[in-house]
Amino acid sequence: MNGSAHSTPKVLDIHLKRGPAGLGFNIVGxxxxxxxxxDSGIYVAKIKENGAAAQDGRLQEGDKIIMVNGWKLxxxxxxAAxxxxxxxxEDVQLRVQQRCLSQQNGPFSSQSDGDSSPSFNTQTMITLVATAALATVVGIIVYKRLRGPRSPF
Known part of the structure; x- marks a missing residue:
């Protein structure tokens, strides 16, 4: 079926020139x-604004990095990655497999090509808040049922 979410991911070769802030993206994996x-691959977690990767425009969050300067990851x-x-x-050649639509976001933190900064997944946070709210409501219901009717004494 053409155009489906299960189509073969595209592989790109991307050349980046390291800037003052590094390559401008964080990795996970x-x-x-x-x-x-x-899957023990290395993935792009976050593209930093105005960094080399953002200026190039082809590297996207969720892409899998297959090679760096000819070295397989x-x-x-x-x-080690x-x-x-x-x-x-300074000149870095990446071979990248573009993300599939079916891939989900991962952990809350990531590490970049020279620093560490948190990466925030809004969908995961919404899920955590909703789960906490549901657990609170269930806890109140269970507490009231276990407590039972009060005697007037």
């Missing part, structure tokens, strides 16, 4: 911090 269950720990980005030089 690795063999020790899987972003997507049963398979079976790397998160910290971060180090590979830090030492990649």
């Amino acid at each position: 690795g063999v020790d911090q899987q972003y997507i269950m049963n 398979e079976n790397l720990s998160h910290s 971060v180090e590979l980005f830090r030492t990649a030089g």
